[in-house]
Amino acid sequence: MELIGRGREADVYAVDGDRVLRRFRNGGPAEDAEDEARLLRWLAAQGYPVPVVHDVAGTDLVMERLHGPTMSEALRSRPWRAPAYGALLGRLHQELHGLPDPGWLPGLPGGDGGDARVLHLDLHPENVIITDRGPRVIDWSTCRVGRPEVDVAMTFVILRGIVLRPHERLLIRGFLRAMARTCGTDRRPGMPVATERRLEDPHLTEAEAALVRRLGRPYA
Ligand SMILES: Nc1ncnc2c1ncn2[C@@H]1O[C@H](COP(=O)(O)OP(=O)(O)O)[C@@H](O)[C@H]1O
Ligand SMILES: [Mg+2]
CATH class of the missing domain: 1.10.510.10 (Transferase(Phosphotransferase) domain 1)
Incomplete structure (x- = not known):
């Protein structure tokens, strides 16, 4: 998988054209990914513009791959x-x-x-x-x-x-x-x-x- 972003606590990989994987490092607690997924889903349900969550397992969060410049x-x-x-x-x-x-x-x-x-x-x-x-x-x-x-x-x-x-x-x-x-x-x-x-x-x-x-x- 291609690494497309590397931050303080997570690495972001392109899974394919439509999805990215945000993997929390340092064996961080699995709750980090779970918490972020819950929040993203809640924000989306409120109509706030965030990427769609596809899957969450352990320290891995799979979400919509956004296309465009930051x-x-x-x-x-x-x-x-x-x-x-x-x-x-x-x-x-x-x-x-x-x-x-x-x-x-x-x-x-x-x-x-x-x-x-x-x-x-x-x-x-x-x-x-x-x-x-x-x-x-x-x-x-x-x-x-x-x-x-x-x-x-x-x-x-x-x-x-x-x-x-x-x-x-x-x-x-x-x-x-x-x-x-x-x-x-x-x-x-x-x-x-x-x-x-x-x-x-x-x-x-x-x-x-x-x-x-x-x-x-x-x-x-
Ligand atoms: N859903 C996404 N679609 C496309 N690129 C993404 C997505 N999420 C993150 N990225 C890329 O990965 C980089 C790092 O992700 P980010 O969530 O900002 O973590 P951090 O700033 O802690 O590294 C972003 O600047 C962006 O380039
Ligand atoms: Mg960032």
């Missing part, structure tokens, strides 16, 4: 569309946060049980595939319930916390401004929790961590 590839080839993609990512946030709490997702630590909305918490352009039937959101292993502003702030912190060249920085700023207009939530109250979570990522470089810490200061 939003990040699309941004690279069509940078002038950054505001349109930003607005699209904002609508994906807004739609997600409008769903009911399914009742069985873990909560964000420190959640007060008040505003329990479904949060992706890693909703950035690498995790959106633009198919000819519309965008699809992948990579749900960080999903929790909590306050929507933390999800929007997380996207902001991820994208503003990458070391970029000046023209890329401008592009990302335009993208994030457009996202802010459509996501339906003010990110600012979510910034402290989002920056703290981001700084826990052991893969951050020192330069990235410095950027994230700056964003975490009040009024950034």
Whole structure:
């Protein structure tokens, strides 16, 4: 099988033209695949745009193979569309946060049980595939319930916390401004929790961590 993606906890293989296998590594608990399958099925039943689950067994999840560029590839080839993609990512946030709490997702630590909305918490352009039937959101292993502003702030912190060249920085700023207009939530109250979570990522470089810490200061 052809390896098409390799992430923190899972490898993604193409099974054939229609299916991919997401295999959790390190003999991770089988519940990881089961939990992700349950979540994907629930999201699809709510009408949220995710890949169709075909099968789950042990640490293996077989799902629909999506065809098309990731939003990040699309941004690279069509940078002038950054505001349109930003607005699209904002609508994906807004739609997600409008769903009911399914009742069985873990909560964000420190959640007060008040505003329990479904949060992706890693909703950035690498995790959106633009198919000819519309965008699809992948990579749900960080999903929790909590306050929507933390999800929007997380996207902001991820994208503003990458070391970029000046023209890329401008592009990302335009993208994030457009996202802010459509996501339906003010990110600012979510910034402290989002920056703290981001700084826990052991893969951050020192330069990235410095950027994230700056964003975490009040009024950034
Ligand atoms: N259903 C899918 N169809 C096609 N490609 C996929 C699918 N799911 C994942 N991929 C590819 O595998 C990569 C990694 O998958 P992802 O779920 O984002 O895990 P991680 O970011 O943890 O590696 C994605 O960026 C994408 O290129
Ligand atoms: Mg990913």
